[in-house]
Amino acid sequence: MSDTVLDVRNLQVQFQLDERLIRAVDDISFAVQRGQTLGIVGESGSGKSVTSLAIMGLVPYPPGRITGGEIAFKDTPDGQAVDLRSLSPTQLQQMRGGKISMIFQEPMSSLNPVYTIGFQLTEALCQHQTLSQAEARRRAIALLQEVKLLPPDEEIRSQLLAEFPKTQNSEPNERELQHQVNQQKLAILERYPHELSGGQIQRVMIAMAISCNPTLLIADEPTTALDVTVQATILDLLRELRDARGMSMIFITHDLGVIGEIADSVAVMYQGKIVESGPVLEIFSNPQHPYTKGLLACRPRPDRRLQTLPTVSDFMEVGSNDRGEVVIREKEAGEHQQWQGVEISEDELSQRLTMLKGRSPILQVRDLKVGFPVKGVFGQTKRYFMAVNGVSFEVYPGETLGLVGESGCGKTTLARTLLQLVPTMSGAIEFEGQNITRLSRGSQRQLRRDMQIVFQDPFSSxxxxxxxxxxxxxxxxxxxxxxxxxxxxxxxxxxxxxxxxxxxxxxxxxxxxxxxxxxxxxxxxxxxxxPKFIICDESVSALDVSVQAQVLNLLKELQSEFELTYIFISHDLGVVKFMSDRIMVMNRGKVEEMGPSEQIYRQPERDYTRTLIAAIPTGSLERIHQRQAARSMVNG
Structure with a gap:
C-alpha cells in the first residue's frame, strides 16, 4: 500500500465580492497516495481550480483567502509531513516548482510570448538548481525528449542519414553528423510559443512542470482545449511520466470520460463540496450521488444513438433549508423516464436518411479550393498554403452534416468560405441552386438572412x-x-x-x-x-459536459421546430455522432471519408478515422479494467 503524499483536511476558501461572501471551497477533505492519480471532477464554479490554487499557495488575496483546514504534504516515504499553510512565502516559493508543480489550463497564456521556450525552460531549471547555462540547455533538451516534443538522438541521426545524398564516393562525416544532430536539438529551444501548436505548447508546460522531479504534479484541465487525438497522446504521456518517475498526480477536469482514462481514484465536486469520492472503478460502476449519475449520463456515447441526452437536472433537484444551506434531492425514477435516453433504431436512421436524400440539396460544394499566401524573403507571394484542397459534398434540407477532424484540417476555413467570409480560389458553392461565389455585395447581404453561424467562443462573439x-x-x-x-x-x-x-x-x-x-x-x-442554414463551429467544445448536453438537446429541438439545416463542426467524434445524420472527416484540407454517422463510427474505411475514434475518452468500464490490468502487469 502506497503511503500518503498529500492529505487535505477540512479545507475552506472564501472570496469577498462586494457585499457577498462566497465559499468557493467548503470544508473538503481528500488524500493523494504516492504514485497514484486523484481525479477531481466537476462543472465550472464547483471549486476544482480554487482547490489546486490553495494547495500551491496561489489563492489571489484579495479577494480570496484560505479560512480553515490543513494541507499536509510529505515529500519522502519516511519523512515528516509539513502543513503547507504554515510555510513562509520564501519556503513556499521553493516548494512550488520543486516538490509540487502545476500545469495550468491555458498553456498559451502560461508562457511568455516574448521569450523562447528554451529561455523559459532553462529559467525554470535554474530557479531551483545551481546549473551553468550549458548544463541547463542540455537538461532542457533531455526534458523535451522525455515529453516527446523532440525525437531521441538515434531517431534524429537516422533521419539525417536517410536524407544524406547518396553518391558513390561520399560518406557522412561522423563529426559533421553529430553537429547536425546537435543543431536540430538546439533549434527547438529557439522557437517562440506562437510557433508551436496547442499540443506542443502543452508538452513544453509538462516539461517545465517535471523539470525538478516533483513529488506531486497538479494538472488543471490540461487537455480541455485540445483535439481528441492530441488529448489522448497527452494523457498517455502523463501516465508514462507518472509511472516512470513514481510521481503522484492530481488531475482536474469537468469530463468524467477523461477521468476514466487516467485516474486511480475520483473526488466529485459540486458547489465547493466533495459530494462523492472513491476508486475510479467503483464510482463509474456504481455511482451513489445524483450529481455523479448526471455527469456520467450527459456525455454523448458513440456506441449509443440517443434522441436526447440526459442532463444533470434530470437526476437531482437543488434547494435550500431554513439555514440557507444547499440541499440536494435525488429525483424519483417516475419523475423522469428518459434518464438513460431513448435510443434511435437503425431502421429509423435509415428511413430518415432516405427521406433527406429524396430532396434537392440546399447546399452543393464542388471542387472547392481555398489557399493562404506564404510570403517569400522580399514580401512576395512564394506559394499558397492550401487550407481547403478540392473539397466536394452536398447538404440536404433538414439534415445535420457533421464535420470532424483535428485542428488545422481546414474545418473552420471551409465554414467561413461557405459563408463567403473567406474568398475562394476556385470551385463552386451553390446555395438553393445559386452560385454564391459570384454574388454582388448587396446580394451577399441578402444571403446572410438565410445562412448564419454560431462561433466557438460565445464571449468574444x-x-x-x-x-x-x-x-x-x-x-x-x-x-x-x-x-x-x-x-x-x-x-x-x-x-x-x-x-x-x-x-x-x-x-x-x-x-x-x-x-x-x-x-x-x-x-x-x-x-x-x-435562417434556413446554420453552421455550428465548435459551438459546444468550451462548455461543461452537463451544459453541453443541454445545448445539444436545444439545437436538435430548434432544428425540428424551425426546419433548420446544420453543418456541425467539432473535433469530438462522440458529439458529432450524436448530432449528425452524416459525417464528413477532413484531414489536411481534403475529405478523408464521408457517409452515414453509424457507418463512419462502426465501419471506418480510413486509418485516420480509426485513430479519431480510438482517441475518444469514453470512460467505459471495459477501458478502465484494461488500463488497470495493464498497469498491474507493469508494476508486477
Whole structure:
C-alpha cells in the first residue's frame, strides 16, 4: 500500500465580492497516495481550480483567502509531513516548482510570448538548481525528449542519414553528423510559443512542470482545449511520466470520460463540496450521488444513438433549508423516464436518411479550393498554403452534416468560405441552386438572412458593451425586417424564451451570464432572421459536459421546430455522432471519408478515422479494467 503524499483536511476558501461572501471551497477533505492519480471532477464554479490554487499557495488575496483546514504534504516515504499553510512565502516559493508543480489550463497564456521556450525552460531549471547555462540547455533538451516534443538522438541521426545524398564516393562525416544532430536539438529551444501548436505548447508546460522531479504534479484541465487525438497522446504521456518517475498526480477536469482514462481514484465536486469520492472503478460502476449519475449520463456515447441526452437536472433537484444551506434531492425514477435516453433504431436512421436524400440539396460544394499566401524573403507571394484542397459534398434540407477532424484540417476555413467570409480560389458553392461565389455585395447581404453561424467562443462573439437584448435585436435592425421597437422586442423575448433564457434578462450584459447561457444568446441571435442554414463551429467544445448536453438537446429541438439545416463542426467524434445524420472527416484540407454517422463510427474505411475514434475518452468500464490490468502487469 502506497503511503500518503498529500492529505487535505477540512479545507475552506472564501472570496469577498462586494457585499457577498462566497465559499468557493467548503470544508473538503481528500488524500493523494504516492504514485497514484486523484481525479477531481466537476462543472465550472464547483471549486476544482480554487482547490489546486490553495494547495500551491496561489489563492489571489484579495479577494480570496484560505479560512480553515490543513494541507499536509510529505515529500519522502519516511519523512515528516509539513502543513503547507504554515510555510513562509520564501519556503513556499521553493516548494512550488520543486516538490509540487502545476500545469495550468491555458498553456498559451502560461508562457511568455516574448521569450523562447528554451529561455523559459532553462529559467525554470535554474530557479531551483545551481546549473551553468550549458548544463541547463542540455537538461532542457533531455526534458523535451522525455515529453516527446523532440525525437531521441538515434531517431534524429537516422533521419539525417536517410536524407544524406547518396553518391558513390561520399560518406557522412561522423563529426559533421553529430553537429547536425546537435543543431536540430538546439533549434527547438529557439522557437517562440506562437510557433508551436496547442499540443506542443502543452508538452513544453509538462516539461517545465517535471523539470525538478516533483513529488506531486497538479494538472488543471490540461487537455480541455485540445483535439481528441492530441488529448489522448497527452494523457498517455502523463501516465508514462507518472509511472516512470513514481510521481503522484492530481488531475482536474469537468469530463468524467477523461477521468476514466487516467485516474486511480475520483473526488466529485459540486458547489465547493466533495459530494462523492472513491476508486475510479467503483464510482463509474456504481455511482451513489445524483450529481455523479448526471455527469456520467450527459456525455454523448458513440456506441449509443440517443434522441436526447440526459442532463444533470434530470437526476437531482437543488434547494435550500431554513439555514440557507444547499440541499440536494435525488429525483424519483417516475419523475423522469428518459434518464438513460431513448435510443434511435437503425431502421429509423435509415428511413430518415432516405427521406433527406429524396430532396434537392440546399447546399452543393464542388471542387472547392481555398489557399493562404506564404510570403517569400522580399514580401512576395512564394506559394499558397492550401487550407481547403478540392473539397466536394452536398447538404440536404433538414439534415445535420457533421464535420470532424483535428485542428488545422481546414474545418473552420471551409465554414467561413461557405459563408463567403473567406474568398475562394476556385470551385463552386451553390446555395438553393445559386452560385454564391459570384454574388454582388448587396446580394451577399441578402444571403446572410438565410445562412448564419454560431462561433466557438460565445464571449468574444458578443459585444461586451451591448445588452443581450440589443445583440439579438441587431440582425433585425440591420436587415430591416421591422423598425417597430415593440415588434422587435417581442421577437427577442420569444427567441430568448425559446432557448431557455428569461426574457426579463434582455437588459443584462454578457459578463452577467455563464458560458452556456452566453452560447444560448448566440443561438437566439442566429435565429433572429429565420435562417434556413446554420453552421455550428465548435459551438459546444468550451462548455461543461452537463451544459453541453443541454445545448445539444436545444439545437436538435430548434432544428425540428424551425426546419433548420446544420453543418456541425467539432473535433469530438462522440458529439458529432450524436448530432449528425452524416459525417464528413477532413484531414489536411481534403475529405478523408464521408457517409452515414453509424457507418463512419462502426465501419471506418480510413486509418485516420480509426485513430479519431480510438482517441475518444469514453470512460467505459471495459477501458478502465484494461488500463488497470495493464498497469498491474507493469508494476508486477
Amino acid at each position: 458578443l459585444n461586451p458593451r451591448m445588452s443581450i437584448g440589443d445583440a439579438v435585436m441587431e440582425p433585425l435592425t440591420i436587415h430591416s425586417r421591422t423598425q417597430q421597437r415593440k415588434v422587435q422586442r417581442d421577437r427577442v423575448a420569444y427567441l430568448l424564451e425559446r432557448v431557455g433564457l428569461n426574457p426579463d434578462w434582455m437588459n443584462r450584459y454578457p459578463h452577467e451570464f455563464s458560458g452556456g447561457q452566453r452560447q444560448r444568446v448566440c443561438i437566439a441571435r442566429s435565429l433572429a432572421l429565420n
